[in-house]
């Protein structure tokens with residue numbers, strides 16, 4: 001972490017800008033309109049994203065002085081992993097929009113920092129391949145899996161089994177995306193995610209998913225295959241020189257995954273606490289519920305025997321005008337009262353932001369867009385440094401505010417402005 005600061009002191013420019021606004025501005029210039037709309041966009045008029053920012057800005061750090069901060073640590077323990085900082089790489093689907101093989105590069109970055117990467121269920125690279133990449137960097141580097149509860153229970157079991165197989169330390173079940181939010185930036189350019197098949201590799205590589213697609217094809221509900229112009233030209237050139245019987249074999253459509261099939265399967269709007277309570281029989285992994293915002297749901301989560309929650313509004317991408325995750329956290333942390341792990345995300349973009357969220361009672365935070373912007377600017381190194389910058393600022397903020405470790409931080413480190 002100190003390297004970044006030292007570099008600045010000695011006049012070297014960093015791999016990616018060291019503050020979020022400049023990081024975002026520079027990343028935008030590197031991204032396609034589609035990628036920008038999808039990554040940066042929020043639900044509706046962007047009110048939840050604005051609320052996330054406002055809630056952080058309403059909290060002020062009140063530093064303490066003369067407390068010997070020469071020895072500090074940001075280390076925490078989380079579900080059996082010792083982490084150098086209380087930060088995780090949030091699951092981000094359809095990362096291929098930004099760079100081909102995005103998930104692999106982000107896995108590489110997270111492994112370099114020793115921080116968990118939560119594999120998205122809508123990843124563009126099979127979790128097995130991301131895990132292998134991470135092991136090359138740091139054998140056993142921590143990783144989690146994020147699950148969208150499918151309409152097909154067997155697919156859920158298959159994904160959980162694979163997550164166990166790749167050595168996940170926990171499974172995060174995302175609850176706020178039983179359907180996609182109203183995202184004008186994507187809608188206005190006719191570019192909803194997955195329209196061109198980004199973010200479905202996690203599914204298409206799954207044995208149960210392949211089975212479902214074949215079953216649907218057998219029932220005659222398979223969609224017409226989409227064939228690109230280039231493929232069509234190739235087919236015509238082949239057809240000119242091929243006997244008819246052979247040709248039929250070439251053009252017989254494979255059971256193919258269309259966007260509609262994917263949308264039908266990926267998430268279950270009828271999901272309830274019953275399914276969550278069945279998780280204990282489905283997997284031995286610690287279970288974390290992602291997208292909890294109401295204190296009553298947090299209480300219910302504790303009663304359901306899950307191991308943690310992530311207080312999150314999905315980066316402001318699902319409901320326009322939802323409560324900020326920071327205000328939600330302030331209400332939820334006292335209710336949970338340390339009985340299970342509480343993580344938080346959405347709009348946490350600097351070391352000072354992380355400090356405030358930890359002070360409000362989070363055990364750790366997840367970071368989403370910053371690592372995607374770093375990726376857009378400088379690949380795996382950029383994804384790594386976007387988060388390393390946040391860690392470096394967090395360490396300085398701890399010291400300057402008079403604190404030496406995550407555990408002793410309480411809401412008294414903050415004042416709430418009106």
Ligand code: FNR
Pocket residue numbers: 038039040090091092093094120121122123146174290312313314315316345346347348366367368369370
């Ligand atoms: C997400 N998020 C997300 N969450 C999840 O559980 N599964 C997923 O596949 C995705 N996909 C996704 C794509 C993109 C482009 C973004 C920006 C976000 C939500 C993500 O895990 C996290 O909750 C937010 O990104 C946190 O907010 P910030 O840090 O981006 O403001």
